[in-house]
Amino acid sequence: xxxxxxxxxxxxxxxxxxxxxxxxxxxxxxxxxxxxxxxxxxxxxxxxxxxxxxxxxxxxxxxxxxxxxxxxxxxxxxxxxxxxxxxxxxxxxxxxxxxxxxxxxxxxxxxxxxxxxxxxxxxxxxxxxxxxxxxxxxxxxxxxxxxxxxxxxxxxxxxxxxxxxxxxxxxxxxxxxxxxxxxxxxxxxxxxxxxxxxxxxxxxxxxxxxxxxxxxxxxxxxxxxxxxxx
Numbered sequence: 001x002x003x004x005x006x007x008x009x010x011x012x013x014x015x016x017x018x019x020x021x022x023x024x025x026x027x028x029x030x031x032x033x034x035x036x037x038x039x040x041x042x043x044x045x046x047x048x049x050x051x052x053x054x055x056x057x058x059x060x061x062x063x064x065x066x067x068x069x070x071x072x073x074x075x076x077x078x079x080x081x082x083x084x085x086x087x088x089x090x091x092x093x094x095x096x097x098x099x100x101x102x103x104x105x106x107x108x109x110x111x112x113x114x115x116x117x118x119x120x121x122x123x124x125x126x127x128x129x130x131x132x133x134x135x136x137x138x139x140x141x142x143x144x145x146x147x148x149x150x151x152x153x154x155x156x157x158x159x160x161x162x163x164x165x166x167x168x169x170x171x172x173x174x175x176x177x178x179x180x181x182x183x184x185x186x187x188x189x190x191x192x193x194x195x196x197x198x199x200x201x202x203x204x205x206x207x208x209x210x211x212x213x214x215x216x217x218x219x220x221x222x223x224x225x226x227x228x229x230x
Contacts, residue, residue: 019071019076023076023077024077027058027081027196031088032051034191037179038091054088054091067079078206085188085192160190160193182221189217189221190218190221192206
């Protein structure tokens, strides 16, 4: 049966649709957490966007962009993650005016509008670290900073950082400040790994960054995380 015939074959299409639904289930934890981060950083308004709404739009775009009906669930999952990742990027960029202070607004604009200049992505779409994790611009005023609150999902991040043996007090404190000092587009890598449950090879395909580069970045993040615990 040729490709055109397969597209017209209802049973084949139904089977493919089921694979799309199955693949989309992997996106919810990641999208939910990115929206949570956006809300806590005052980038997006509370309760305006939902993970199901974002994911439904990504599925619609997936079909609109054309697809190979022979793709397996894993291939479909990566394509959906790539669409969602791009949609969240533009959502955060468009909603940046919700930032409440000049200093944090400047940070966001630098991250989202000038990615090639200072950190996270250079001209070759290669993530760069240099000194950004030590940059004072990410060490926001502790008196004004609202800590993030986590529930049982703590384990996702702690496992990602090999820090499951932390005391509850230390883990809550470290996790509470993590997304304040971590550059927004670098924290995206953390969430793809910790909440999206993607391998570095998969993240490499989504972000168009070499796998070895991603591993170096993640190792650097883990070291900085330990510094904040200490």
